[in-house]
Amino acid sequence: MIEERNNLETCLAINRLFGDHRPISYGSILPVEIPPEEISRAQRFFHGKEPKTTTLSNSLKKRMLTLYDGKRCPTCHTVIRYHRGIKFGHEIADASTIEHVIPIAIGGSSEEANLAVRCNLCNRASGHAMNEWLQQFKEEPTWDSARRMILYLWLETHDITMAEALYPQLYYTFMRKKEQLNSKHRRGD
Numbered sequence: 001m002i003e004e005r006n007n008l009e010t011c012l013a014i015n016r017l018f019g020d021h022r023p024i025s026y027g028s029i030l031p032v033e034i035p036p037e038e039i040s041r042a043q044r045f046f047h048g049k050e051p052k053t054t055t056l057s058n059s060l061k062k063r064m065l066t067l068y069d070g071k072r073c074p075t076c077h078t079v080i081r082y083h084r085g086i087k088f089g090h091e092i093a094d095a096s097t098i099e100h101v102i103p104i105a106i107g108g109s110s111e112e113a114n115l116a117v118r119c120n121l122c123n124r125a126s127g128h129a130m131n132e133w134l135q136q137f138k139e140e141p142t143w144d145s146a147r148r149m150i151l152y153l154w155l156e157t158h159d160i161t162m163a164e165a166l167y168p169q170l171y172y173t174f175m176r177k178k179e180q181l182n183s184k185h186r187r188g189d
């Protein structure tokens with residue numbers, strides 16, 4: 001299995017060569033680009049040098065949901081629908097939702113670079129998996145664990161096949177949560 005930490009180190013090193021303006025390109029190593037400012041933000045957050053982000057703006061949220069209406073969820077490829085003006089729970093699985101790729105709880109921002117539009121089911125399952133992951137730490141996760149989670153979440157949102165290949169444990173937790181939500185839905189809870 002590829003050692004993801006080395007990948008991240010390599011990519012950060014490559015990125016430094018080109019200066020900070022170039023997004024981290026995993027090229028043939030990983031097919032995602034993680035905005036370097038998001039990683040550094042999360043890192044500053046971990047060291048107590050950055051506050052939790054504020055909530056995301058309503059206009060940005062509406063703009064993104066409108067843009068992605070009728071497109072496919074990047075994780076499960078379900079066609080997603082923008083349910084304007086409706087409050088919904090888990091029952092509308094294909095509703096489009098805005099998601100912080102790096103969750104606010106581990107230092108993600110509410111900037112567009114850190115947002116993704118996914119189906120309600122993937123978004124919720126990911127949130128549940130994240131909570132389970134957080135619960136394993138007695139206090140706070142270490143930066144090393146958090147960084148690993150950040151890379152996984154980026155893959156989960158942008159390249160699920162690679163997420164499964166590199167982080168099978170985290171991937172299976174996510175899939176288990178999806179299945180639990182699905183059966184809850186089938187039972188009509």
Ligand SMILES: [Zn+2]
Binds near residue numbers: 074076118123
């Ligand atoms: Zn989905």
